[in-house]
Amino acid sequence: xxxxxxxxxxxxxxxxxxxxxxxxxxxxxxxxxxxxxxxxxxxxxxxxxxxxxxxxxxxxxxxxxxxxxxxxxxxxxxxxxxxxxxxxxxxxxxxxxxxxxxxxxxxxxxxxxxxxxxxxxxxxxxxxxxxxxxxxxxxxxxxxxxxxxxxxxxxxxxxxxxxxxxxxxxxxxxxxxxxxxxxxxxxxxxxxxxxxxxxxxxxxxxxxxxxxxxxxxxxxxxxxxxxxxxxxxxxxxxxxxxxxxxxxxxxxxxxxxxxxxxxx
Numbered sequence: 001x002x003x004x005x006x007x008x009x010x011x012x013x014x015x016x017x018x019x020x021x022x023x024x025x026x027x028x029x030x031x032x033x034x035x036x037x038x039x040x041x042x043x044x045x046x047x048x049x050x051x052x053x054x055x056x057x058x059x060x061x062x063x064x065x066x067x068x069x070x071x072x073x074x075x076x077x078x079x080x081x082x083x084x085x086x087x088x089x090x091x092x093x094x095x096x097x098x099x100x101x102x103x104x105x106x107x108x109x110x111x112x113x114x115x116x117x118x119x120x121x122x123x124x125x126x127x128x129x130x131x132x133x134x135x136x137x138x139x140x141x142x143x144x145x146x147x148x149x150x151x152x153x154x155x156x157x158x159x160x161x162x163x164x165x166x167x168x169x170x171x172x173x174x175x176x177x178x179x180x181x182x183x184x185x186x187x188x189x190x191x192x193x194x195x196x197x198x199x200x201x202x203x204x205x206x207x208x209x210x211x212x213x214x215x216x217x218x219x220x221x222x223x224x225x226x227x228x229x230x231x232x233x234x235x236x237x238x239x240x241x242x243x244x245x246x247x248x249x250x251x252x253x254x255x256x257x258x259x260x261x262x263x264x
Contacts, residue, residue: 018077034058
């Protein structure tokens, strides 16, 4: 029977599949770390109070990349080159979602509207990341090899999502509400399509590695397309709504990033 648990277990039990999974994840986290570090350095003067939280966001993403690399090293594996069709982060950037990298490479300060673009992009992608990591936590939070890493990354993704909600609500109260709503919808519509395409690509690569029969791959691909149809029909509302985090989650990125765990 196909299930998320059985699919992940199959990937984790095969070194080549596990290496691809971790390489894709590590590459995306490292890219997110670079983006956040550049945004923190370019925050406009009127929003400098945000800079430490953006930098913390970037430090967390860098840490996640190191964790995935450490999980590979623990098995004696080296990262594999990430297939372009599985590069979620770069595909978002190439489709105009988030701040363009050529802007981030310059030394010109960003504007508040740029920060809205950054936060809206993060709000949507962190929703996805939070959901994925909670799924992994449900099935593998107690796993002796990956459980600690999964729990730490999941907690971080929840913090990132809370931070995006809080900052966007603050900017909405300052008069940026229409821009935020429009940008969130644009980001969500693009993200669900890219997530679909990347999901199909990842399953195709995994199917080749694991020798899946054609009917199994077809069923998985159909499931990915069904998720897209659901999200396009209204499921993306969870990505574009804003709510103030619970008191214990407010100022979620107000302190330093926790160190990555060591993996013997």
